[in-house]
Amino acid sequence: MTISGAWRRTARGAGLLAADGTVAASIFAEMSALAVRTGAVNLGQGFPDEDGPAVVLEAARQAISDGVNQYPPGRGQPVLLEAIARHQQRFYDLPVDPGSEILVTAGATEALAATILALIEPGDEVVTFEPFYDAYGGLIGLGGGIHRTVPLRAPDFQPDLDALRAVVTDRTRLIIVNDPHNPTGTVFPRHTLELIVELAHRHDALIVTDEVYEHLTFGAPHIPIATLPGAWERTITISSGGKTFSLTGWKVGWLSAPAAIVTAILAVKQFLTYVNAAPFQPAIAVGLDLPDSYFAHLASGMMHKRDVLAAGLRAAGFAISVPQGSYFIVADATPLGFSDGAELCRQLPALVGVVAVPITAFCSPAHRAEYAPLLRFAYCKKEALLDQASSQLAALSRPWARE
Numbered sequence: 001m002t003i004s005g006a007w008r009r010t011a012r013g014a015g016l017l018a019a020d021g022t023v024a025a026s027i028f029a030e031m032s033a034l035a036v037r038t039g040a041v042n043l044g045q046g047f048p049d050e051d052g053p054a055v056v057l058e059a060a061r062q063a064i065s066d067g068v069n070q071y072p073p074g075r076g077q078p079v080l081l082e083a084i085a086r087h088q089q090r091f092y093d094l095p096v097d098p099g100s101e102i103l104v105t106a107g108a109t110e111a112l113a114a115t116i117l118a119l120i121e122p123g124d125e126v127v128t129f130e131p132f133y134d135a136y137g138g139l140i141g142l143g144g145g146i147h148r149t150v151p152l153r154a155p156d157f158q159p160d161l162d163a164l165r166a167v168v169t170d171r172t173r174l175i176i177v178n179d180p181h182n183p184t185g186t187v188f189p190r191h192t193l194e195l196i197v198e199l200a201h202r203h204d205a206l207i208v209t210d211e212v213y214e215h216l217t218f219g220a221p222h223i224p225i226a227t228l229p230g231a232w233e234r235t236i237t238i239s240s241g242g243k244t245f246s247l248t249g250w251k252v253g254w255l256s257a258p259a260a261i262v263t264a265i266l267a268v269k270q271f272l273t274y275v276n277a278a279p280f281q282p283a284i285a286v287g288l289d290l291p292d293s294y295f296a297h298l299a300s301g302m303m304h305k306r307d308v309l310a311a312g313l314r315a316a317g318f319a320i321s322v323p324q325g326s327y328f329i330v331a332d333a334t335p336l337g338f339s340d341g342a343e344l345c346r347q348l349p350a351l352v353g354v355v356a357v358p359i360t361a362f363c364s365p366a367h368r369a370e371y372a373p374l375l376r377f378a379y380c381k382k383e384a385l386l387d388q389a390s391s392q393l394a395a396l397s398r399p400w401a402r403e
């Protein structure tokens with residue numbers, strides 16, 4: 001066995017490499033390439049097509065001019081740590097110590113990576129809901145963990161609570177909760193979050209919450225699990241400046257947790273990126289201190305976009321589940337006569353000039369079949385683009401026009 005053969009086998013063991021040594025086929029890359037090649041409207045990838053607040057952009061330019069360009073402190077710049085603490089207090093009444101209970105990361109992705117790698121041993125079980133954000137599967141594999149899932153099923157994508165009770169056991173080390181949820185747009189009610197806390201206590205598990213869509217809920221305000229009784233001591237709360245300020249390319253995220261847990265995660269994070277985004281950190285701090293009206297407009301604007309695309313998808317003949325949060329809407333292609341969402345996604349650019357991704361991209365191989373006819377469309381786009389996509393999608397409801 002050559003050395004290269006050995007490392008390939010290792011990466012393949014974590015599901016990251018295909019048998020031929022290429023990066024395991026990502027439907028996201030395939031669909032984005034298809035969008036570029038065909039000029040189709042790309043509602044596949046979840047990034048906004050308008051940049052965040054001008055004052056935040058200006059603060060980053062200013063920071064560069066002011067010479068904030070070298071390695072920041074390992075936990076993050078104090079100005080950002082303090083702004084994060086103020087944000088948790090203002091929106092959630094959650095007191096967090098900026099000096100010891102917060103860690104700034106390279107996006108929510110690095111927060112997830114450092115958390116999972118720091119807190120699991122090979123063979124530990126990690127519970128997520130399914131469909132799941134694709135990074136969870138990859139990171140659990142890198143940590144040598146065993147991934148267990150609780151299904152979220154159409155039309156409301158709420159978990160069956162008995163199924164949740166059955167999956168969490170004494171072997172469970174982490175329960176990862178993404179609320180509001182990507183890709184389904186579902187928001188968990190308080191009693192589900194309370195059950196998660198109860199199960200974590202009973203089985204001595206830790207809770208990791210991916211709250212990157214915390215400011216993108218369209219009904220009841222977001223409930224961070226860490227605010228529930230008995231939860232803070234065993235919860236790692238993760239957020240993303242990319243999602244909250246429409247600045248996904250800046251990759252500024254953070255987590256908060258009890259000091260000892262933050263220290264354990266910092267021990268891993270120092271050897272991942274060490275630190276990141278020096279001039280963007282004070283800019284995100286400016287964003288976090290924006291008035292309540294910024295956050296309210298972000299949500300109401302996104303809710304309007306949701307409604308525009310929902311109407312377009314309904315008119316095209318999809319059965320849709322109206323999301324209560326996030327950037328995404330799930331559409332069922334069954335009423336249109338399609339049973340294979342991945343195949344439909346490959347045809348959609350030629351049929352109607354629109355790109356989406358199949359929900360099966362967020363599922364483990366064993367569970368793909370039950371999600372096969374579902375597609376995810378992103379609505380974090382300009383209204384004119386959503387209107388254009390809607391009118392193009394309408395051709396799907398006129399099969400004679402599909403040629």
Ligand SMILES: *Cc1c(COP(=O)(O)O)cnc(C)c1O
Nearest residue numbers: 107108109133182212240242253
């Ligand atoms: C976008 C996203 C992330 C990654 O956030 P970054 O800050 O870009 O790393 C993590 N989790 C979910 C559910 C997301 O949608």
